[in-house]
Amino acid sequence: MAGGPSSSSVPSTPLLKDELDIVIPTIRNLDFLEMWRPFFQPYHLIIVQDGDPSKTIKVPEGFDYELYNRNDINRILGPKASCISFKDSACRCFGYMVSKKKYIYTIDDDCFVSFHLLSASIIFFSVAKDPSGKDINALEQHIKNLLTPSTPFFFNTLYDPFRDGADFVRGYPFSLREGVPTAVSHGLWLNIPDYDAPTQLVKPLERNTRYVDSVLTIPKGTLFPMCGMNLAFNRELIGPAMYFGLMGDGQPIGRYDDMWAGWCTKVICDHLGLGVKTGLPYIWHSKASNPFVNLKKEYNGIFWQEEIIPFFQSATIPKGCNTVQKCYIELSKQVREKLGKVDPYFNKLADAMVTWIESWDELNPLSESANSSANGPVKAK
């Protein structure tokens, strides 16, 4: 499927080498890292072990990593560890909290290097100058996305205007061309698409083979389904909003961890004037999870999202909320008030949202002030 290191396109100096952590939640040995070695080896990995802490996870040699299991999480957070999900990949957000870096890239352990393939037999794709089977450097593309501005206030029909060979088209207001800082880069997946259980059941053989060569800003006021499989973000700008909620063991819902984070993040980005991009890079998603198991996990989410999404679509955050933390605490209040009626689970989730922020601030004592905008003074809590 993909070339080894010899055909890779690793940049000679890895971008943001000392400013980015790669966060991986896992329940198994991390053999998948072998394929990512040329891309990930220069970076620090934070591995969050999901499930039984007595199990030993093997990490291939040569990687620089720290690994946290449930015992570590309990030890570090004490009673506040209750906000971190157990037996669910939602536990990955613990890695965001303990990181000290400015940027995070998170990826699932069933995702592989995707590649540009030139073939007439399947849909295929290519880029300038090197159309033949070059590996896609997903991390490099995410970093490009994060380091260039977003344009959430007006749609550019030629997509990302900051990309080589593109620009703002006629009719794009000049006052909006500076853009805003990019907080999130949401990458996509070839092969197994990120479908819910009902769609998996109905279309078991559908594969995503379409390489769409674009990156675009999701407009202000528009929500999207954020998938945690292939996701990068600026931790300084938006980190405290990237809480993956209460899922898995003991909870009535699963597979909505990234969705929850995405809804909260987008509402807060819109409020703070930050950008969210989606599109490139693609990773290769190797295997579909079991749709029957997924259906059980998703059932409540599928039902509840019909109320959750209108809630987030109409949520407004008061002007005075000028840090991500303040916005997030405000959202937790609204969740309790408006979604608590839907199910008592949301009261528990609202509590966990507060605990998450308390934990974040304990582990990142300077982060609140780092996030303050010019809107007003930041009060100590």
Added chain:
Amino acid sequence: MAGGPSSSSVPSTPLLKDELDIVIPTIRNLDFLEMWRPFFQPYHLIIVQDGDPSKTIKVPEGFDYELYNRNDINRILGPKASCISFKDSACRCFGYMVSKKKYIYTIDDDCFVSFHLLSASIIFFSVAKDPSGKDINALEQHIKNLLTPSTPFFFNTLYDPFRDGADFVRGYPFSLREGVPTAVSHGLWLNIPDYDAPTQLVKPLERNTRYVDSVLTIPKGTLFPMCGMNLAFNRELIGPAMYFGLMGDGQPIGRYDDMWAGWCTKVICDHLGLGVKTGLPYIWHSKASNPFVNLKKEYNGIFWQEEIIPFFQSATIPKGCNTVQKCYIELSKQVREKLGKVDPYFNKLADAMVTWIESWDELNPLSESANSSANGPVKAK
């Protein structure tokens, strides 16, 4: 650059053959139609002659067309002809008004058939099964876009969910998957991008070589720069909003005709629950217009759009406006009230907007009731 008819991909039965008119504004002989012959010949053309009516425009043999010059417009509309621009391609909207078909495709006469090319030397692109130099059937793609629903209320990260091989991703609310009727299909351009004069001057050599293989719905509440070069729409759903304004001869502005139509159309589509798509198909835009001439035409537009866009972003249409005509008349009032302060031109434009609707209703006496929604009874004017 492109193959002749022998390499074309004309469908054996042209889609919507009796339900679609192709509207072309022009000041020259329509030799460019030769290249489009395999695609356009089955359809009826409405040619709107821009400028000197004494000049004869030659149309290649074998096409079914009607041609209107300024004398015809004056004869048909009488004093109301003042709402149709002269010496500007904005005159094309007269063609929308006289059409009796459900769908319109409009294209500039410097646009050619684009094609899928497999080449390592420039960016290349292709689709399944036929990666080698197949002509793109722009009209067929527009029709597909118009005949499948739009999804303006929530963003789908795999783009158009109604396309083969795609669907709604996990986290997309099921209640929104039915979508809404599509009113507009906005196609793009390879080669010469649709840049404003300042960008043309700064980047004279930039060419659009990136084929982005996607169609997406522009979310509700988001405005976009609608280009009239390669545009299709459902005339029954949105026709009366497709007024291209007062441009060219005797007006202080040019090259904002399609932008104006796009802003009005998008606000009205959002109000009426209709969808606007952008992306595929691409046409080949052959030559850049003169940036110095363009700068003169655009100067006021570049300046005014800084006020026009916030105006449209905050415009709201009362619930009772349940036809495109009523929405448009309401917008004309708001234009007069809010933009009249910016320049007296907008008072004149507001008048012309009303005249346009009056003319539309005269030529299309049944169209208002055809557009009525279930919100309430339609009153005769």
